[in-house]
Amino acid sequence: MKRFPRRRRITVWLPFALLALAVLVAPIPRLVPPQEREITISLTQFEFSPARLRVNQGDRVTLTLAASDVVHGFYLEGYGIEERIEPGVTKRIEFVAERRGKFRYRCSVNCGALHPFMVGELIVGPNIPFWRAMGLTLLALAGLLVYLQRTGAGYEEVVNESFEIEEAA
Amino acid sequence: MSAQRRTDLLARYPALKRLLLSRAVQPVPMLATLAFFALAVLAGLFGTPAGSRNFGIIFVWIVWWALLILLLVPLTGRLWCAICPIPAPGEWLQRRGIIRRTGGKLRTLGWRWPRRLKNMWLQNFGFLGIAIFSTVILTRPRVSAWVLLGLVLLGVALSLLYEKRVFCKYVCPVGGFIGLYSMLAPLELRVRDPQVCASHTSKDCVTGNEHGYGCPWLIYPGGLRRNIDCGLCTECLKTCPRDNITLNLRPAGSDLLAAQEGRLDEAYKGFIMLGCALLYSVVLLGPWGWLKDWANLERLPYWALYALGFLAFNLAILPGLFWLAAAIAHRLSSGKSSLRRLFVDYSYALVPFGLAAWIAFSLGFVLINGSYALAVLSDPFGWGWDLFGTAGVPWTPLWPDLIPFLQVGVLMPGLLFAVWIAYQVARRHSDTLPQAGRAMLPVTGFLLAVTLVFLRLYLG
Structure with missing residues (x-):
């Protein structure tokens, strides 16, 4: 096998770094006009039903929460909402889904063995954080592949190059 | 891998070397972890059945687990294995002592571990066996306590029958994945010069001497190339008369390409660990x-x-x-x-x-x-x-x-x-x-x- 170029080609990464920056900061407007949404969630050991909610950014959401077996809690990440839900007593929660992304709602009152894993998901679309993460991952991988194909950077080469830099310093 | 990329920590920090040469350096933290372990088992057996209010669940599966997977394994490899309480009773029974180097033979039948089991398969199946019950083990204090006690008893039984730490090396389901991932750690115990070991005939690191025991992990440090085999107990550091053992800082992941040929049992350990992380993310963290x-x-x-x-x-x-x-x-x-x-x-x-x-x-x-x-x-x-x-x-x-x-x-x-x-x-x-x-x-x-x-x- 022939010898490979030693110097890392930073320039290979530059276009990918710029693209990654664009993926991170590109403004993405609201795509759907806000709506009123009324959703009923029932809480039982150890499940929310429905377990996944999809709304759009700007929607005014009204949740009606009802526990059917034991006392549960409802804690919604990202929105600072927490309620205690007694069996037979419904609770209504209203909020505007301003923040995009995926937010978990969890039981916040010890309700049994699997209480820590009683989870539901609220997806406020468009789910920009998810698509940004996908874009970044694909770009980082593409950058690495191009870097490897261009430089043939191998284990020993990387190690020796680093060592020489250390010695020179 | 270039040897020059290593930093010899014991040459650079003599105080660290003095500390590691002390016979107390391993048993003292073991005693501390054993105290926590005993409390976890007692809380599991006699405490509240509510997992989120029980020390046995919270300190084992959240606090210990976080320390292990977020810090100890990525940064120090098998350091946990050196201070783990699970093999401690068995090892101390074998040695008939805790801190001081006791004379005479180890108290064990000294059987050789079967050759066909000198691999990670038992650890793979042991981990899977626990994993399929993990939702119960993670949330029921009493079940969790019995599993932990069972591991200690197994460790004691194997130490009485077999030589040294075969439990840790070939059986412990936790030790298996710690070993696999320890290959990534930027810390390693190695010999400074393999030639010194090759020309040294008494092999104190294997047989032991008045300063320490022969390698409990059944390895010859002179041939050590991967962290997966070493429990970082530092007995070889204590016994080496040629001062040829050291701790190195190194580039992370140095061991992954060290073996000329990979092993199927280790490959499967990789699949099982990745598969379990994926399935737990679905089952425990998902909304279903x-x-x-x-x-x-x-x-x-x-x-x-x-x-x-x-x-x-x-x-x-x-x-x-x-x-x-x-x-x-x-x-x-x-x-x-x-x-x-x-x-x-x-x-x-x-x-x-x-x-x-x-x-x-x-x-x-x-x-x-x-x-x-x-x-x-x-x-x-x-x-x-x-x-x-x-x-x-x-x-x-x-x-x-x-x-x-x-x-x-x-x-x-x-x-x-x-x-x-x-x-x-x-x-x-x-x-x-x-x-x-x-x-x-x-x-x-x-x-x-x-x-x-x-x-x-x-x-x-």
């Missing part, structure tokens, strides 16, 4: 209540289906998909290596990837449930005590909004590291660089697909 019911042994037939699916995914589906990727890579490479060899060698890319997956999964429940630790610290048994005034601390999830981004921040470097390892393996099995560049692509595709599944679970 019916799946939690199945895993929770609510109804036996459903649990049996779950267990069957769990085992099939880890032992057949995930390795099968990887085999497919290796088969395509085989067609794209020089053909000088067998498909089996490629399958095994490429699987070492799963080591950094799997550890990243476990860290990402663990962040998802450790940060959410970590605050329970404050309450159980004051009331370990859930009996209404308030020892330190923290029993009333409410459940407070830590940075819940940030967790998905931390998970991405861990998964992405894990993916890139894994792809880089796959490329190094491809180079080893290819005649030219362009060929290596093509041959790595199927495994890269596999790794990317699994990453996207994780992203979908955590953010999508």
Whole structure:
């Protein structure tokens, strides 16, 4: 096998770094006009039903929460909402889904063995954080592949190059 | 791997060397962890059945687990194995002492471990055996306590029958994955000059001398090339009369390409660990209540289906998909290596990837449930005590909004590291660089697909 170029080609990464920056900061407007949404969630050991909610950014959401077996809690990440839900007593929660992304709602009152894993998901679309993460991952991988194909950077080469830099310093 | 890239910590820090030469350096932390362990078992057996209020659940499966997977394994490799309380009673019984080097033979029948079991298969199946019950073990204090006690008793029994620490090396289900991921750690115990060992005939590191015991992990330090084999007990450091043992800082992941040929048992350990991280992310962190019911042994037939699916995914589906990727890579490479060899060698890319997956999964429940630790610290048994005034601390999830981004921040470097390892393996099995560049692509595709599944679970 022939010898490979030693110097890392930073320039290979530059276009990918710029693209990654664009993926991170590109403004993405609201795509759907806000709506009123009324959703009923029932809480039982150890499940929310429905377990996944999809709304759009700007929607005014009204949740009606009802526990059917034991006392549960409802804690919604990202929105600072927490309620205690007694069996037979419904609770209504209203909020505007301003923040995009995926937010978990969890039981916040010890309700049994699997209480820590009683989870539901609220997806406020468009789910920009998810698509940004996908874009970044694909770009980082593409950058690495191009870097490897261009430089043939191998284990020993990387190690020796680093060592020489250390010695020179 | 260039030896110059190592930093000899004991030469640079003589105080560290003096500390490690002390016979107390291992037993004292072991005694401390054993005290916590005993409390965890007692709380599990006699404390409240509410897992989130029981020291045995919170301190083992959240506090210890967070320390292990987020800090100790990535940074120090097998350091936990050196201070783990589980083999302590067995080892101290063997030695008839705790700190001082006792004379005479070890108290054991001294049987040799069977050759066909000198691998990770027992650890693989042991881990899977625990994993299919993990939803119950993680949430029921009493079950958790019996599992921990069972591991101690097994350790004691094996120490009475077999030589040294065969339990840790060949049986412990936790030690198996710590060993696998220790190959990534930037810390290693190695000899300074293998020639010194080769010319030294008495091999005190193997036989032991008045300063310490022969290697409890049954290795010859002069031939040590990978962290997976070394428990960092530092007995060899104490016994070496030539001052040829040291601790090095090194580039992370140095061991992954150290072996000329990979091993199928280690490859499967990689699949099982990745598969479990993925399945736990679905079952425990996902919103599907019916799946939690199945895993929770609510109804036996459903649990049996779950267990069957769990085992099939880890032992057949995930390795099968990887085999497919290796088969395509085989067609794209020089053909000088067998498909089996490629399958095994490429699987070492799963080591950094799997550890990243476990860290990402663990962040998802450790940060959410970590605050329970404050309450159980004051009331370990859930009996209404308030020892330190923290029993009333409410459940407070830590940075819940940030967790998905931390998970991405861990998964992405894990993916890139894994792809880089796959490329190094491809180079080893290819005649030219362009060929290596093509041959790595199927495994890269596999790794990317699994990453996207994780992203979908955590953010999508």
